[in-house]
Amino acid sequence: MSEICGGIFTSHVPGIGNAIAKGLQQDPYWKPFFDGFNPVHAWLAEEKPDVAVVFYNDHGLNFFLDKMPTFAIGAAPEYRHEDEGWGIAFKRPFPGDPDLSWHIIEQVVESEFDPVTCQSMLVDHAVAVPFELCWPGENAFPVKLVPIAINTVQHPLPSPKRCHDLGKAVGRAIESWGGSEKVVIFGTGGLSHQLEGERAGHINVDYDKFCLRNLAPDPEALLQHDTLDIVELAGSQGVEILNWIAARGALRGSVHELASNYHVPISNTAAATVLLENSARVHA
Amino acid sequence: MPPFSRLVAEGKRAIPGTLVFDGNAAQSGYAINAMCYSFNDEANRKAFAADEEAYMERFGLSEDQRQAVRDRDVLGMLAAGGNVYYLAKLAGILGLNVQDLGALQTGMSLEDFKANLMSHSVTETHVADDPRRAA
Numbered sequence: 001m002s003e004i005c006g007g008i009f010t011s012h013v014p015g016i017g018n019a020i021a022k023g024l025q026q027d028p029y030w031k032p033f034f035d036g037f038n039p040v041h042a043w044l045a046e047e048k049p050d051v052a053v054v055f056y057n058d059h060g061l062n063f064f065l066d067k068m069p070t071f072a073i074g075a076a077p078e079y080r081h082e083d084e085g086w087g088i089a090f091k092r093p094f095p096g097d098p099d100l101s102w103h104i105i106e107q108v109v110e111s112e113f114d115p116v117t118c119q120s121m122l123v124d125h126a127v128a129v130p131f132e133l134c135w136p137g138e139n140a141f142p143v144k145l146v147p148i149a150i151n152t153v154q155h156p157l158p159s160p161k162r163c164h165d166l167g168k169a170v171g172r173a174i175e176s177w178g179g180s181e182k183v184v185i186f187g188t189g190g191l192s193h194q195l196e197g198e199r200a201g202h203i204n205v206d207y208d209k210f211c212l213r214n215l216a217p218d219p220e221a222l223l224q225h226d227t228l229d230i231v232e233l234a235g236s237q238g239v240e241i242l243n244w245i246a247a248r249g250a251l252r253g254s255v256h257e258l259a260s261n262y263h264v265p266i267s268n269t270a271a272a273t274v275l276l277e278n279s280a281r282v283h284a
Numbered sequence: 285m286p287p288f289s290r291l292v293a294e295g296k297r298a299i300p301g302t303l304v305f306d307g308n309a310a311q312s313g314y315a316i317n318a319m320c321y322s323f324n325d326e327a328n329r330k331a332f333a334a335d336e337e338a339y340m341e342r343f344g345l346s347e348d349q350r351q352a353v354r355d356r357d358v359l360g361m362l363a364a365g366g367n368v369y370y371l372a373k374l375a376g377i378l379g380l381n382v383q384d385l386g387a388l389q390t391g392m393s394l395e396d397f398k399a400n401l402m403s404h405s406v407t408e409t410h411v412a413d414d415p416r417r418a419a
Contacts, residue, residue: 014372015381032407039411059369064321065310085323085373153369155306196368198359199301200386201397203404232299236368262408265401268382 002100002177005047005184006258007251008040009215009244009274010133012056012126012188014086015267020132021088036261036273037133043258043275044134049184051097052143053104053170054127055163055246056188057152059084061124068154069116071166073108074147075101076119081128090128097144100177104146107173113166115148123147126188126243133273143184152189152240157227163242164223167249174250185278187247189240191262193269196236203270207233208262211241216257216276219248237269254279305367312346313365316353319343320370329377358388 016033019025025034061084063069079094098119105117127147135141148170151157158166167185174183191211194202214221222245230239248255259275296304303309310317319340322328332339340350352360356378361371368385375385387397 036409060321060367060373061324065314065317065367083324083326085320085329086376087326153305153367154310155304194302195372195382195385196358196362196389197301197303198390199299200389201400202301203401205404205406228297228299228304231302231304236302236304257410257412259411260409262406264404264406268386268401270404 002174002179002181002183003280004171004174004251004253004278005049005182006043006278007185007187007247007276008130008134009187009247009272009276010130011190011266011269011271011273012129013267013269013271014084014125014129017088017090017125017129017132020129020136030266032263033261033266033271033273034133036259036263039259040134040273040275044184047182047184049143050181051100051146051183052131052186053146053148053174053183053250054130054186054188055148055150055167055243056123056126056186057240057243058149059124059126059153062118062122063149065154068151069149070151070158071113072116072118072121072149073101073105074118074121074123074145075105076121079121079123079127079145079147081124082122084124090132092138092141094123094127094131094141094145097146100144100174100179100181101146103177104170104173107176108166108169111169111172113169121147130186130188148246150242150246152242155227157239157242159227160223160225160230160242160245163246164219164249167246168252170246171250171252175252185247185250187244189243190234190238191241191270191272192234192238194235194237195268199235201268202235203264204233204235204238205264205270207238208270208272211244212260212262212272212274215244215248215274216255219245248276251276251278303362309365309367311365313367315343315345316349316361316364316366317370319345320366320373323373323377333377356388358385
């Protein structure tokens with residue numbers, strides 16, 4: 001039976017990837033953000049998860065407006081990052097776990113979700129940056145990837161409750177998997193930021209702190225706002241918190257926070273990193 | 285960007301200074317967004333830079349979209365249905381980062397736009413009191 005050992009929640013700003021490519025981790029502008037990963041590195045070194053199930057949003061690398069899935073689950077043997085238009089392509093491939101992907105697909109469809117399934121897909125900075133942050137360097141990634149993309153680009157977006165329920169269904173699916181893998185859940189993106197319009201540069205520290213305060217003990221508090229409420233509160237890209245809400249739903253045991261780091265600003269974004277431990281469920 | 289009054293008349297929720305990229309925008313903006321999506325490929329970025337008009341013609345941009353691109357008018361591109369995730373790829377060709385875009389859209393200088401971001405400056409770190417977890 002698979003075990004979900006915890007969750008890693010982090011911003012995925014492309015500029016972080018640029019800073020990694022340029023080796024700016026100790027630069028005074030970047031250091032307070034990168035330092036937030038020290039506890040994550042220590043935890044990963046101890047837990048050694050086998051699989052990462054990543055809730056994220058694609059920004060126009062794999063999906064375009066011609067076909068825009070609300071939910072898409074990867075089932076590829078391998079994933080790659082590619083140039084997204086600004087010349088950075090992280091080289092390390094992401095090994096897939098097709099058997100677990102298909103198990104999750106089967107189980108969430110059984111739970112009345114209807115995801116698009118992808119046997120070939122590129123993953124963008126929303127997966128690549130968190131992986132580079134968690135496992136820096138050149139060595140092959142020590143985890144297999146199951147990517148789950150949520151549409152946060154083209155409205156209507158799925159509701160926060162729907163995302164949370166998807167996360168719960170994915171959590172149940174992983175718990176019912178017959179393998180012995182240890183799984184870490186990722187939710188990437190956020191926190192408050194807005195790139196476009198006259199309100200570009202919008203940041204809402206109060207809303208971000210509300211999310212950070214409630215993520216571990218009371219994630220359903222985040223469901224009181226609908227997607228347009230969140231756009232208004234957190235900005236049109238701050239709605240990426242949907243990925244966090246889904247990921248939190250997959251943690252169904254005793255959850256408590258091991259570390260969090262909130263740092264404003266990184267680029268145009270209120271950046272955050274949170275590490276949650278998910279203690280084993282007691283099975284009937 | 286659609287006027288506030290039109291959104292209200294259509295019964296849509298209006299968020300000041302904020303474009304909600306919905307089905308209407310996705311339809312009207314299809315051509316400019318498709319062009320920007322093509323910029324994931326470096327060869328296409330070079331082709332655009334070599335002849336912007338021919339490249340816009342190839343993707344069938346509307347006149348509004350073409351004029352906004354010619355004018356480097358970000359708000360105009362958004363009003364013509366551009367989505368910032370795709371426009372960011374065009375911005376890269378033009379040598380603009382998201383802070384440059386923010387300054388252009390808000391009418392601030394780049395320094396003022398950055399200062400506004402820094403006005404929210406905060407760093408808060410919590411690490412659970414567990415020696416096994418401490419970094």
